[in-house]
Amino acid sequence: MFEHLLTPALLVDHGRLTRNVERMQSVCDASGVALWPHIKTHKMVEVARMQLAAGAQGLTCAKIGEAEALLPSGVRRVFLAHSLVDPLQAPRLRALADSLDELIVACTSEAQAEALERVLAAAELRLPVLMAVDTGLGREGARGPASAAGLAAAIGRQPHLCLRGVYTHEGHTYGGGENADEELRAVHERLVAARDRIDPSLSLWPGCSVTAARMAALGGVAAVRPGAYVFGDLNLTITNRVMDWEDVALTVLATVVDRPAPGLALVDAGSKTFSSDRTPDGTTGLLPGSPGARVTRCSEEHGWVTGPEADALAIGERVRFVPAHVCPVVNLADEVVVLRDGQAAETWRVAARGKVQ
Numbered sequence: 001m002f003e004h005l006l007t008p009a010l011l012v013d014h015g016r017l018t019r020n021v022e023r024m025q026s027v028c029d030a031s032g033v034a035l036w037p038h039i040k041t042h043k044m045v046e047v048a049r050m051q052l053a054a055g056a057q058g059l060t061c062a063k064i065g066e067a068e069a070l071l072p073s074g075v076r077r078v079f080l081a082h083s084l085v086d087p088l089q090a091p092r093l094r095a096l097a098d099s100l101d102e103l104i105v106a107c108t109s110e111a112q113a114e115a116l117e118r119v120l121a122a123a124e125l126r127l128p129v130l131m132a133v134d135t136g137l138g139r140e141g142a143r144g145p146a147s148a149a150g151l152a153a154a155i156g157r158q159p160h161l162c163l164r165g166v167y168t169h170e171g172h173t174y175g176g177g178e179n180a181d182e183e184l185r186a187v188h189e190r191l192v193a194a195r196d197r198i199d200p201s202l203s204l205w206p207g208c209s210v211t212a213a214r215m216a217a218l219g220g221v222a223a224v225r226p227g228a229y230v231f232g233d234l235n236l237t238i239t240n241r242v243m244d245w246e247d248v249a250l251t252v253l254a255t256v257v258d259r260p261a262p263g264l265a266l267v268d269a270g271s272k273t274f275s276s277d278r279t280p281d282g283t284t285g286l287l288p289g290s291p292g293a294r295v296t297r298c299s300e301e302h303g304w305v306t307g308p309e310a311d312a313l314a315i316g317e318r319v320r321f322v323p324a325h326v327c328p329v330v331n332l333a334d335e336v337v338v339l340r341d342g343q344a345a346e347t348w349r350v351a352a353r354g355k356v357q
Contacts, residue, residue: 002318005344007255008269010329010336011320014345016249017230018050024212024229025054033216036060036079038207038227039070041327043352044336047230048073058102060207060225064092065355072351076101079130081167081207081225083108083140085115090122097125104164108132108140110154113161120160128164129155130205133194135168135187144190145197152198165203165222166195173210174235175280184211188218195220210240233326234279234286245288250336251320252285252329254303256313265305265313269321271298275328285321295321 002011028035037051038060048059048070058077061067067078078100084093097103105120107113107129120127131151132141142148148166155161170187173180187206195202206215207225216224228236229243231250236243254269274284274295285295285303292309303321305313313319323329330336331354335347 002253002344005253005318005337007253007318008267008273009253010333011251011253011339011344012231012336012348013249013251013339015340016247017047020230020232020247020249021047021050021054024226025051025056027213028216028224029055031216031221033221034058034223036077036205036223036225037230038062038081038225039066039352041227041330042230043069043330043350043355044348045070045073045351046348048075051230057223058104060227063355063357064089064096065357066352067096068092069352069355071099077104078102079104079106079205079225081106081130081169083112083116084119085112087119087122090119093119094123094125097123097127102128104128104130106130106132106167107151107155107161109142110151113151113154113158117158117160120158126160126162129161130165130167131155131163133166133168133191135170135190135206136172136183137169138172139169141168142194145193148194149197163198163202165205166191166198167205167207167225170206170208170211173208174240180210180240181214184214187211188215188221192220209236210242213242228326231326231330232322233329234283234322234324237322238286239279245322248288248322250323250326250330252323253318253320253337256305256315256317256319257302259311259313259315263306263308263310265293265310267295267303267305267319268301269295269303270301272300272332273329274298274303274321274323275325275332277323277325277328279324283324285323287319288322293319 134141203222212226
């Protein structure tokens with residue numbers, strides 16, 4: 001199947017994608033929570049249009065370049081969830097703000113608040129700010145309620161910043177495990193404790209595909225910002241079990257190019273297709289119908305498929321893998337092939353590919 005396609009290629013099942021978009025929107029609507037999906041997963045205008053048409057109130061982007069690339073989707077509200085500090089970005093930030101109805105920026109520390117003030121002053125903008133709170137990942141954000149109060153005070157001293165709410169990325173919940181529900185509650189409690197130390201009226205904006213559906217049902221959450229839910233991957237299906245195999249919308253199509261030894265097949269998709277990300281058990285990609293055949297090692301242009309079912313693969317055969325982590329996989333591709341009723345129907349450009357500035 002798909003013998004007419006050059007490989008490696010990314011295949012997107014349009015029906016599954018549509019179902020994933022609509023399901024997450026329905027969950028948020030039922031809880032009265034706004035959906036601001038993170039576009040770092042798909043980076044495509046067409047998918048953003050689907051999310052906005054389904055009811056997403058805005059889009060979350062990491063970098064200005066991502067937001068610029070997604071403007072043709074018709075988006076009117078954007079949250080830039082990254083630490084802006086470089087005054088060289090001021091002209092682009094100003095132009096982006098002028099293209100939108102609302103632009104929200106992130107503030108991640110007291111020192112970054114001062115740097116962000118300089119950027120906004122140079123851009124002649126006064127913008128709403130979401131303040132980062134670390135809820136367990138150990139990356140950016142206030143560590144605890146006292147630190148949150150100090151950061152809020154620092155934001156209040158900056159004339160071009162207006163505190164709107166608090167946000168977090170609970171990425172540590174991707175680890176899965178038996179304590180997932182306990183970790184979810186702990187994230188919510190830490191976010192609420194930080195918010196309440198400052199101002200109970202501030203909005204809460206958690207963001208993670210593992211927790212989004214359950215987080216939307218908890219009290220006080222104003223918006224969620226999941227990304228990978230649109231496509232799914234091994235992190236969401238196997239590690240965390242928040243999606244079923246039938247929900248996975250993106251697969252990597254590869255060709256078996258050699259069988260150099262028993263229990264080993266080589267495919268033409270390596271780290272330049274799959275990225276270097278793996279599941280906790282070391283799997284880069286998995287054949288859903290053949291769990292005994294896994295990509296367990298990559299060089300740049302080759303994937304090592306190992307396991308008892310690798311011997312059943314024939315040279316020249318095309319196979320479809322679910323990647324460990326879908327976000328970097330999409331960012332490595334120029335385009336995806338969209339399937340309708342199982343047939344290749346069109347291609348979509350990854351418009352924000354490589355937009356890291």
